[in-house]
Amino acid sequence: MLSNIGIPGLILILVLALIIFGPQKLPEIGRAFGNSLREFKSATKDLADDDKEDKKK
Known part of the structure; x- marks a missing residue:
């Protein structure tokens, strides 16, 4: 999806x-987006780890 945007589009x-x-508002929005992305990655990693533990049992 994002691979079609290119540098000019970005x-x-x-x-x-x-x-x-x-x-003034742009850094706050970027920070909030970064935190949300970090939390999403952490949650998906936790789910994947839980799935691996369930398969071992």
Whole structure:
């Protein structure tokens, strides 16, 4: 999905986000997105570990 965007498309998205949200709000949004992504990765890793433990039993 994201492989079709390319560098010009990514720059356009970033410029639009900067215009819409403003320079003060953008770092907060990025931080929140990063935290959400980190929590999602942790949850999926926990589920995968639980699945591996169930298969061992």
